[in-house]
Amino acid sequence: MFGDPPPFKDRRDAGLQLASALMYLKKDRPVILALPRGGVPVAYEVAHELMAPLDVLLVRKIGAPGYAELGIGAVVDGERPQTVLNEDLVSQLGVSSVYIAEETERQLLEIERRRKLYCGDRPPLQVHGRTVIVVDDGIATGGTMAVALKALMQEGPAKLIFAVPVAPRETLDKLCVGVDDGVCLTVPDNFRAVGQFYENFDQTSDEEVISLLERQYVGLPANNSRAQATRHAQER
Structure with a gap:
């Protein structure tokens, strides 16, 4: 007997669904930070839909x-x-x-x-005083996300939010402490691994990460904060 199909076709589909849930933050002109590598295709769709700058957060x-x-x-x-x-x-x-x-x-x-x-020579995005959304393709134990959020709290963001397609309830409860919000589309009772909730969960390559970051960077308006940050770095 076959069960229901996974809620996400692939990371792009998960990103589009996540973007819909995060659209209420578009007015805040957020910064999107992706945990590589698998979080980048998800975060790209969020950044694209919210017209927001995208960067990686390496841990x-x-x-x-x-x-x-x-x-x-x-x-x-x-x-x-x-x-x-x-x-x-x-x-x-x-x-x-x-x-x-x-x-x-x-x-x-x-x-x-x-x-x-x-990212080449592009400087990291500035997060102080900004609405920051940290995105991954899913969370199991939450160790990496927890460390990332703890570090970002010290940078003084105006709002700090994590957003993922899927995670177990006990992990979400721990991560929500200290942040302004946490968005998760699927909170299953029978969580075993992130990949079980995707039809296609192939490994994300370095080449795909580079391409998506560049596409979002080039596609942003010239007056976006990412371009401003680049100009600021060049002037120093």
Whole structure:
């Protein structure tokens, strides 16, 4: 016996549906930040429909000494990259400040490499005083989104919102603490993985990320904040 079809055909379809739910924010002239790579095709449709600037928000985990898969914190890029630590875990493991500084620098270099790959010489979008919408293609545990939101809170946005097509209820409840709003189209009871809610959940390539970011950048009006940010950076 076959169940109901997935609610999203692909990331583009999910993005269009998400854009409809976020249209009430268009008047705020928001900034759209995508968690790459899978969040970019979703965020592109949101940015396109809301006529908003689009950027990536790169997050790199800081692994524990000798256990790289155990995250003790993360580095989040932006106009002023930030390090967000799990202070309880750092204290419990006795991780030195020297190790954290070295790992932070290593992850910052990787963030710079990836930002150069995806965005060329375009500077990160400024978020201070802006309505910021952070988009991904779905959330499971919410670890990356939580770190991203925590870092962005320190940048002083006027409003901070996360938006995803699908996520489990317990994850959403945790993420909603401290933000102005959270938008999720599907909150299933039987969540196992994000991909189960898409007909097509093929991996997003670097080439697609680069293309979508460039298309939205070029397609914006000349007086948009993205163009203004670029001119500001060139004048400095």
